[in-house]
Amino acid sequence: MPDLSAYRFTASHEWVRLDGGDARIGITDFAQAQLGDVIFVELPEVGAALDAGAKFGSIESVKAASDLYAPVGGTVAEVNAALADKPELVNSDPYGDGWMIRVEGAGPASPELLDEAAYAKVTGV
């Protein structure tokens, strides 16, 4: 298990790692396990403005399709292009190579975001 102390989580199973105004966003290991084999990740255009809590894309597995919600607001500075050909990276490395978007100009982490211990209570894992 990677060190997740710098990560914050949503109750809808996204994670964000804030580094100043820079935020990297993905979905949690619990979420990828629930989804199973990820087939397709739909991500926003670079330059898109996101509000915290807004839908920024969708993810589809053999089992189900789900929307993705931004843990923080900001401007999309980068999307993980590797996911277009290898969406299974979300399964194999959800906190690393399976990241989804990088957002600039992110505000500070909202108190509604969960730390690792609080998120563990959500998932019951």
Add this chain to the structure above:
Amino acid sequence: MVRTRLAGPMAARTPLYGRHIAAGARMVEFAGFDMPLQYSTIRDEHLAVRNRVGLFDLSHMGEVRLAGPTAEASVQRLIANDIARVGAGGAQYAVMCDDAGGIVDDVVVYRDEDSFMVVVNAACRDKDLAWMRSHVATGTDVEDVSDSTALLAVQGPYAIALVERLSTVQASTIPSFHCLFADVAGMTARVSRTGYTGEDGLELYVRDDVAPALWDALVAAGSAVQLRPCGLGARDTLRLEAGLRLYGQDMDEGVDPFSCGLGWTVKLQKGDFIGAGALRRIDPTHPPHRFTGLRVAGRAIARHGHSVRSGDTVVGAVTSGTYSFTLDRSIATASLSPDVAAGAPLSIDIRGTAAEAEMVSLPFYRRPKGA
């Protein structure tokens, strides 16, 4: 995100439940049973069956024995196919229809020396039993042997050789849709050259109490060829690539066999059977619905109930859809209006986004000759 539907407290367990838990399977409730969805990943299990060998627990399926002096007449009355074409040791895929020609269930019928075994979908078991009991002729005993019967499927190019290693039976000599009774790993099994994956393989019916020992023997012998236990996830992706129907999704009581591409199982010339009158009134070349395969553009998955459009007009709906790991593309089956021309450009409304779709004949995948 998604919540897995965990099995409720009333969910039944197959005799292999302990093996699934020990193997770390992700379990889901299916047809009232707590069943393995996947052990590793669906892709891994899917490709194991296509390239090597996979092992499935299908003990949730229902098995009904029909015996007695009128058993054959009763089977003929219940199914639209013609069991008279099958000798002892043979098996036949068939649909049971209601009086309106709607499909009550799709089944496999085995003809034994002096009785028949009908394999029914787990979700239809109670309904089918009631249906059979109320429609068989006097002199036919209907016995539900589901609880005492376990079913293990060994599927893939190495399946035959694997079972032959555990048995004196020459499984390779069993013709498709035939079976024989033999010892496998010391357990008496009905060894059937059937499956639901599009690969060569066997289905092994055994008494429920010996199922764990047979499972262990197959896993041990299969380790040399990297056998994978496979869950319901891979079972669905495999069957859809192979163009095989799933009851409750591709068909139900509102659908006649011609409308879901199963007209080849209807033998109107055999004489009377339940639904024959209604089925005779259908033009087999122009049934109420056209069932077709669809190659879907993009990676998004078309799912049951998604609308299919021709231009701006809704012309049908997706019955099943998945991602094909063999073809690396999105595939689906759909039930369309019969007026849609073959080859008409179509689109599928996948959660608000239109994906282009091209009609193709089934199956999507056919195993290589000689494999």
